[in-house]
Amino acid sequence: MMFNGVEIMTPILLAALGGLFAEMAGVLNIALEGLILIGAFTGILVAAATGNLAVGMLAAAVAGGVLAGLLAWVTSRLKANIFIAGLAVNLLAAGMIPFLSTWMFGTKGVLRFPDLPRMPRLLVGVHTGLPLLDDLLFGHSVTVYLAWLTAVIAAVLLYRTPFGLRLRATGARAESAVVSGVNAVRYRSIAIVVSGVAAGLAGSTISLRLGVYLPNISAGRGWIALVAIYLGYRTPMGIVIAALLFGLTDSLAGAAQGFMNIPGTILLGLPYAITVVAMILYSAIRSTKPRRRRRRIDAHF
Amino acid sequence: MSEQAMAAPRRAAGTLVAVSAAILVTVILLAIGSPNPARALTSFFWGPFSNRFFFGNMIDTFGLLILVGLGVCAAFRAGVFNLGGEGQVYIAALTTAVVALSMPAAPAPIGILAATGAAVLVAALLAGLSGLFRWAWGTDELITSFLISAALVPTVNFLIVGPLRNPDSNLMTTVRVAGQFRFLRLLPPSTLNVSVGAAVLLAVLAHGFLFSTLRGYELRMTGLNREFARYGGVAVGAYTVLPMAVSGGFHGLAGAFFVLGTHHAAIEGFTAGLGWNGIAVALIGRNHPLLIIPAALVFAYLEAGSRVAGLQTEFTFELAAIIQAVIFFLITAEIVLPRLRRGRRERSAP
Numbered sequence: 001m002m003f004n005g006v007e008i009m010t011p012i013l014l015a016a017l018g019g020l021f022a023e024m025a026g027v028l029n030i031a032l033e034g035l036i037l038i039g040a041f042t043g044i045l046v047a048a049a050t051g052n053l054a055v056g057m058l059a060a061a062v063a064g065g066v067l068a069g070l071l072a073w074v075t076s077r078l079k080a081n082i083f084i085a086g087l088a089v090n091l092l093a094a095g096m097i098p099f100l101s102t103w104m105f106g107t108k109g110v111l112r113f114p115d116l117p118r119m120p121r122l123l124v125g126v127h128t129g130l131p132l133l134d135d136l137l138f139g140h141s142v143t144v145y146l147a148w149l150t151a152v153i154a155a156v157l158l159y160r161t162p163f164g165l166r167l168r169a170t171g172a173r174a175e176s177a178v179v180s181g182v183n184a185v186r187y188r189s190i191a192i193v194v195s196g197v198a199a200g201l202a203g204s205t206i207s208l209r210l211g212v213y214l215p216n217i218s219a220g221r222g223w224i225a226l227v228a229i230y231l232g233y234r235t236p237m238g239i240v241i242a243a244l245l246f247g248l249t250d251s252l253a254g255a256a257q258g259f260m261n262i263p264g265t266i267l268l269g270l271p272y273a274i275t276v277v278a279m280i281l282y283s284a285i286r287s288t289k290p291r292r293r294r295r296r297i298d299a300h301f
Numbered sequence: 302m303s304e305q306a307m308a309a310p311r312r313a314a315g316t317l318v319a320v321s322a323a324i325l326v327t328v329i330l331l332a333i334g335s336p337n338p339a340r341a342l343t344s345f346f347w348g349p350f351s352n353r354f355f356f357g358n359m360i361d362t363f364g365l366l367i368l369v370g371l372g373v374c375a376a377f378r379a380g381v382f383n384l385g386g387e388g389q390v391y392i393a394a395l396t397t398a399v400v401a402l403s404m405p406a407a408p409a410p411i412g413i414l415a416a417t418g419a420a421v422l423v424a425a426l427l428a429g430l431s432g433l434f435r436w437a438w439g440t441d442e443l444i445t446s447f448l449i450s451a452a453l454v455p456t457v458n459f460l461i462v463g464p465l466r467n468p469d470s471n472l473m474t475t476v477r478v479a480g481q482f483r484f485l486r487l488l489p490p491s492t493l494n495v496s497v498g499a500a501v502l503l504a505v506l507a508h509g510f511l512f513s514t515l516r517g518y519e520l521r522m523t524g525l526n527r528e529f530a531r532y533g534g535v536a537v538g539a540y541t542v543l544p545m546a547v548s549g550g551f552h553g554l555a556g557a558f559f560v561l562g563t564h565h566a567a568i569e570g571f572t573a574g575l576g577w578n579g580i581a582v583a584l585i586g587r588n589h590p591l592l593i594i595p596a597a598l599v600f601a602y603l604e605a606g607s608r609v610a611g612l613q614t615e616f617t618f619e620l621a622a623i624i625q626a627v628i629f630f631l632i633t634a635e636i637v638l639p640r641l642r643r644g645r646r647e648r649s650a651p
Contacts, residue, residue: 030444078631078634078635080633080634081633084580087384087577087580087629088625088628088629088630089626091622091623092623095620095621096623099330099334099619220451223447223451227448263459265455266455267455268455269455269456272449273452275448276444276452279448283440284438284440287439
């Protein structure tokens with residue numbers, strides 16, 4: 001269970017770490033779900049075409065970054081509303097992938113790539129004597145370690161570099177950042193692109209591990225990642241723990257399905273249910289003051 | 302206020318550009334993807350007017366789109382965000398079917414009122430819950446409304462394909478509701494029914510409420526500037542919870558009409574896209590109840606066109622989602638037409 005939980009947490013962790021950059025810059029990026037989906041599709045397509053998993057992941061990261069760049073452009077240059085434009089990304093993924101899939105493969109259903117190389121595993125057969133710790137640390141897909149490394153990099157970037165300081169200043173108080181000579185719009189755009197790159201990468205880890213592309217393969221992980229940012233108290237290490245909790249719950253639910261006889265259809269909603277309950281409990285316990293975000297949609301005409 | 306006034310023409314241009322871009326993208330995709338582009342394009346543009354069936358269905362969709370558009374507008378106007386419309390319509394539709402099926406012998410007014418009332422109540426509670434969490438603990442209602450909805454949709458699917466399924470049908474559908482509950486059809490064989498009139502009437506009433514009553518004024522003030530409204534003595538807490546509930550209620554009404562007027566049963570996934578369409582309609586209509594009427598008409602036409610194009614050429618894909626995506630990308634943008642470009646450079650800070 002622990003072993004599966006760690007594998008399941010990886011895409012959530014990657015997407016949440018990227019989303020943290022956006023969050024720190026003051027942007028709630030609700031497009032993560034669509035960006036993950038695009039990454040999953042692009043990643044497996046390119047990996048199958050080139051026979052190289054790393055190239056596939058790189059392509060997924062680029063695809064996520066480009067789409068997020070588009071999102072950053074319409075919100076900064078054209079002053080579009082970030083939530084509405086973010087929804088556009090999600091709907092674009094939901095609409096374009098079946099179109100491309102039909103166009104290229106003649107089906108919008110499951111895409112199998114039997115020749116795809118298997119995701120390599122690291123530290124297989126290493127033991128400490130504690131089974132739980134072994135399952136947590138050793139023998140995982142290389143992407144798991146990549147995600148952990150990303151957490152460390154994110155922590156360093158955000159808290160130990162001028163770039164991170166300026167990014168956080170943008171989110172904390174954009175006006176002050178601008179007065180101090182920080183180009184807030186640019187930092188916000190960079191943060192959105194970073195979240196896109198990470199979400200694209202996250203998507204590729206899902207499809208490449210399975211070796212197939214399924215419709216709606218992201219299955220709400222983008223939304224879970226958003227909530228993991230809050231649950232992790234908006235810190236990289238907190239997000240690692242929150243993502244692990246989601247991973248463990250997910251693998252537990254998978255196991256529970258077997259012996260508790262819950263219909264599989266209902267369980268499709270479980271990740272969303274757990275996420276929303278976690279989010280409500282979190283805010284109830286912390287009882288944060290409503291954060292003031294400019295949320296108004298132009299009501300004048 | 303002057304910034305608002307300056308932004309108005311840009312935003313108007315944005316609406317025009319967004320709708321045109323959506324049509325353009327549709328044309329390109331149909332031309333690339335369809336084995337017979339000429340036929341696909343003709344069906345897209347002309348199809349909705351080609352016979353009574355397609356035309357009536359389009360006007361039926363128009364009525365439903367007004368309702369979901371009003372629902373989204375109710376929340377937007379108060380500065381809150383209801384992202385759970387998709388699920389709220391679906392759950393309300395199931396509720397309507399269940400209530401109507403549980404009282405097959407009831408007189409028409411009682412059955413219709415009970416089924417519709419239950420649907421509105423359930424959807425209003427679902428959305429209102431998100432408003433309540435926002436009010437009590439500051440939980441982001443945008444995320445919770447989406448998640449609550451997404452969590453419940455699979456359960457509705459399960460109920461329709463499982464315990465409530467009509468064993469005599471090949472479709473994944475419940476039994477059809479009793480004849481006396483079904484709304485009068487206006488243009489058979491299409492699904493157009495009297496509920497479209499109710500939708501238009503509600504848009505007019507919503508306009509009156511929003512712009513000619515104290516409560517409407519307070520709601521708009523809260524949406525424009527929460528702190529200012531609080532300072533002016535408006536109970537802003539109420540305008541967090543209630544608009545969400547009203548938003549859910551409108552979605553619930555759409556779900557009820559979809560069952561009693563359009564399909565006469567709850568079918569698996571049959572409301573898919575209606576919630577997102579509501580956001581598109583509200584944005585095209587600039588959150589203005591009267592403008593939502595033409596906005597719903599435009600969107601009903603786009604939707605009907607893509608449906609006819611899908612039916613008449615073998616190539617089917619999620620054209621509706623792509624149309625929504627293009628509109629969402631551009632609809633809130635301030636598109637600067639060449640003539641307005643001067644003076645924009647100065648404003649680079651957020």
